[in-house]
Amino acid sequence: MGRDKNKRNLIFKPAFKDFIPENKPFTGVTVLLDEEMEAIYLMDVLNLYQEEAAISMEVSRPTFTRILKNARQKLTRALVYGNKISIQDDNLGYIVALCSSSLENFESILATDKYVLIYKIQNNEIKLLDSFENEVFSKKLKPAIVLPQILMKYKVNIFLSTRIGEGLKNSLFAKGIQAIEKQIDKKEDLINLV
Template sequence: MPRHKNERIISFKPRITDFSPIGGSSEKVSLLPEEVEAIYLMDLLGLYQEDAAFKMEVSRPTFARIIKSARQKLAMAVLNGQNLHLQSSESGYVVAFCSNSKEIYENLEPQNQYICIFEIKNKEIVNKTFLQNPVNTQKAKPAIALPEIFIKYGVNFYITSTIGEGFKNSLISKGITIVKKDSITLYEVVTL
């Protein structure tokens, strides 16, 4: 009888889930949500296997099997010209933006007073966190101060009306999707 599979912690939500090479075959390779998360943690964030396994709440040998499978599937898709599908976990995602209010979310800019972080599960806000923004209080640079905070809170989407090139590149390198909007409602937050 097979062992019960432990729940894996999945924090990364890919914005685009299907990739098709021009002139490729019609065959499709699918990465499981846990394999997408492993690629995100190791290859995008640069974590060691032990740290990545801890974040996913699996053993290091289990993580090693997950990352090996993910990399084999990626290689197969790229080298054989196959379509690639990234399965997305419906467990939720985290949205962040900077606002001068904890109730009305307008003029969203990196230097605003608060960092607003919303955890979404099943199209409901399950947790709200409001932090003093070091870009506002300490005159820190957004590209240095904010990505570290976003990674700590598992942010998948950052909403802003303006963003500098350095900050944008810093977020992209961490796998955080940037959504350009001047304002946002709670309905829009839960339907990203």
């Protein structure tokens, strides 16, 4: 009897979970496990070294190497054989960041507003992780330069704003953070963003 697999620390939340070849009907389905997607995200998007990525996932380096190898083999076979790629996403929680002109309401939620608010959404519960003054506001800095770095420290999955410039969208995307343009009126609107 094999031993139970240890729980992995996963921070990536896929915005898209299915990829289908366009040219002709797909011949099969390749399922990429959430831990495999995490390994690709850490290595190929964040450009971490394997040792750093293994620490982030809370696995040994040999285990991380095996997970990454499996993920890359699956993706390669899916591309070569024309399979649909489905990404497993068992992690129901996610972390949302937004900038607001107020700590009490969401009247204005723009990247240039005074405060940064970080929320964790898990099992339909909303928990404020942190709130602090936005350096973009206080120091008149560019959102595309400042915000992605801050959001990475909090392992944010989604950045929410009523308007997001292309530079910020691209910077967030490069860090694996989904940018959503949407107005919300209350905290409860943060549930079911993905």
